[in-house]
Amino acid sequence: MTGSLQRVASTVVLVVVSLLLTALILWASGYPVGDVFSGIIQGAVTATGASTSTIRWAIPLLLIGLGVVVGFRAGFFNIGGQGQFYIGACCALAVSLGWREGPAPLVILCGTLAAIGAGTAWSLLPGYLRVRFGTDEVLTTLMMSFIGALVLQYLTAGPMRNPSGTGQTAASERIPDSFRITDSSGVSATVLVLVGGVAVLVWLLLERTRFGLSMTLVGRNPTMARWQGIDVRRVGLAAFALSGALAGLAGAVELYGPGARLVTGFSPEVGFTAVVVALVGLLTVGGTVVAAILFGGLQSAILFLPIVTDLPPPALVLLHGMVAFLVTIKFKAVWRRTGPEAKAAAG
Amino acid sequence: MEQILATTLRSAAPLVLVATAGVFAFRAGIFHLGLEGLMITGAFTTVAVGDATGSVELGILAAVGVNLVLSALYWWVIGPLGANVIIAGLGLTSIGLGGTAFALGAIFDKRGSIFTDVVLPRPVRGITSGAGVIVSELSILVWITPLIVLTAWVVLRRSRFGLRLAAVGEYPFAARSVGVNPSIVRLQALLIAGALCALGGAELSVGALRNFTENMTNGRGFIAFVAVIFGAWHPIGAALAGLFFGFADAIGIQSQINITERVPREFVLMIPFVITIFAVWLGGLWRRRSLEAEAGYAELREPDY
DSSP states (O other): OHHHHHHHHHHHHHHHHHHHHHHHHHHHTTOOHHHHHHHHHIIIIISTTHHHHHHHHHHHHHHHHHHHHHHHHTTOOOOOHHHHHHHHHHHHHHHHHHTTTSOHHHHHHHHHHHHHHHHHHHHHHHHHHHHHHOOOHHHHHHHHHHHHHHHHHHHHHTTTBOTTOOSSSOBBOOOOGGGOSSOTTOOOHHHHHHHHHHHHHHHHHHHHSHHHHHHHHHHHOHHHHHHTTOOHHHHHHHHHHHHHHHHHHHHHHHIIIIISSOBTTOSTTHHHHHHHHHHHTTTSHHHHHHHHHHHHHHHHHHHHGGGTSOOOTHHHHHHHHHHHHHHTOOTTOOOOOSOSOOOGGGO | OHHHHHHHHHHHHHHHHHHHHHHHHHHTTOOOTTHHHHHHHHHHHHHHHHHHHSOHHHHHHHHHHHHHHHHHHHHHHHTTTOOOHHHHHHHHHHHHHHHHHHHHHHHHOOSSEEEOSOOOOOSSOOOOSTTHHHHHTSOHHHHHHHHHHHHHHHHHHHSHHHHHHHHHHHOHHHHHHTTOOHHHHHHHHHHHHHHHHHHHHHIIIIISOSEEETTTTTTHHHHHHHHHHHTTTOHHHHHHHHHHHHHHHHHHHHHHHSOTTTSOHHHHHHHHHHHHHHHHHHHHHHOOOOOHHHHHHHHHHSOOO
C-alpha cells in the first residue's frame, strides 16, 4: 500500500505546485493573489449557489473522466472525449427536436440512448483500428474529436440553427422545457442519482467483476492476458465502447440538464480537462470523483471571479495547462527504454 | 485563381514552418502536441515585444527566446522528470493558449485582440496591378520558408546531427551504444522545434496580419502535427502536406464566399482530420516502427502499482 500512498502524495504535491506556479504568475502580473484565492473559495463553495455550480461543472468532467479511466485501465488512451461528448449531445438534440410531441420520459430515454450510442460509435472507430490494425489511438481519437467539434459547428450553424436566434454565436433551438431533468442550475436529484449510480456501476465493473479484472490484465500486459485465455481484442473494444458511451452520456446530461440547447463550441475545455481529472484521480473511480469536484469548483470559481477581481477567465486554462504539464511527473523518474511494453492487441 | 494561390501560400507558410518543427520532434521520437501552444506564444510575444520596441526583429528574437525556454522546460518535464509526453504536450498547449489570452488581459488590459504597427518586411514591392499585387503582399517569412524546409531536409538526412536524431527516435539503444546521449539529442530537437514554432506564430500575427487575437492559431498547431504524420515525418513530405492543408483552407475560405450553398465550410475543414485517420491507419499497416514516443507513454499504460 505504500506505493499507492506515494502516488497519492506525489499527485497532491504536483497539483499544489501547479497552483503555486499559477499564483506566482498572477502575482507577477500584479493581481492580488489573496483576493483571487478567497474569490476561488467563494466561487466554488461559500457564495450563494456556488456549491451547486461546482457540482454542475463536476458532472461532465466526472462522466468523461470515468470514460478515460476505463480506457486507461485496458491500456488505451482515449483523448477524444470532447468529440464524443459533442456528438452525444447532438444526437440527443436531434431526437428531442425531431420528436417534440412525444411523452417526455420516453423522449429523454431515447435521446440519452442515442447519445450513448453516438459516443460509443465515435470511439469505436479508433478502437477498432487500434485492436485490429494497431493504429495509434491517441492520434485517431484526437482527430475524431476535431471532427466532432466541426459536426457540432455545422449543425448549430446550419440544419439545427435556431432561425429566430439573433446572437453572434450559432446556437440550436431550445428543447421543450418538459424534457429537462434539471433547472438551469444543472443539478437535481435525478441527475445526482443518475451520475452517482453510473460512478458506482463503473467502480463495480472495474473492481468487482471478472470483466474488470480482464481489462486490468489487458492493460498491464496484453501478452500475458492472451496466455490467460482472455480475448484481448474483445476486451479492448469493450473498453473503447464504454469509454465513448460515458462521454456520450455526458453530452445527453448536458443537454437535458443545464444546456437545453447547444451552442457551437460549448464547454470547449471539458474533454481535455477530463483527461487531467482522470490522471489527477490516479485513474481510479474514487479519485476521479474527488478530482472532478476539485476541477468543477475551479470552473465554477472562474465564472464567479470577475465579480470580486478583474482576473481574466483564461487564467483557468493556464492553470489546467499547468496541472496537465506537471501531473504525470514521476519522482523516481528514469526515461524508460523500449521494453516489453504494452503493444496491446496489435500483434 | 491568383487569389487562391496567394491565400494558399499565406495559409500554408505558418503550417509548413510548424510542421517542420514537428518533424524534428517526431524524428527524435516525441509526439509533440505542444506545437499549438508554442505557436501562439510565438505569435503573442512577437506582437507584444515588437510593439513595445517598435522593431519586428526584436519581437521575433524574443519569441524565439521564449519558445526556447518553454521547449527546454517541456524537455525537462518529459525527459529527466519522466512525465507523459502526450499529456505534458497538451498541457503546454493549454499553457500557451491560456497564458497568452491571460497576458493579453494582464499586459494590454484588452480582451479579444490587439492591433500592432509592426509588420514583417515584404520583399517584393512596387507592383500595383495584376496578379503581382498578391505576391507583393507576402512577407519575407513566406519567401524563406522553402529555404528553411530545404535546410531541414539537408540537416535531417545529410548531417551527423540528423542521423543521430533518427537513431535516437528509432532505436535509442543503438544511439547510446555509439556514445550518443539520447536525452541531449531530444533537447536539441525540441529547441529547434520551439524556434521554428516561434517563426510560424510570427508569420501568423505580423506576417499575414497585424494583430494578435486570442486563440488565433485556431488548431493550426494540431493541423501541422497532422501534416507531419501525413507527410511521413519527412521534411519535404510534411511541407507538401502543409501546403495541401493551406490549399484546403484557402478553398474553405473561398467556399465561404462562393459556394456555401453546396459545400458547408465545416466539411472542407474536416478533410485534414479524415485524411489523417486514413494516413495513420495505412501508415501503420505499411510499416510498423517502434518509436520511442510509444515507450514514453507506455509508462501510463502500465501504471506502477
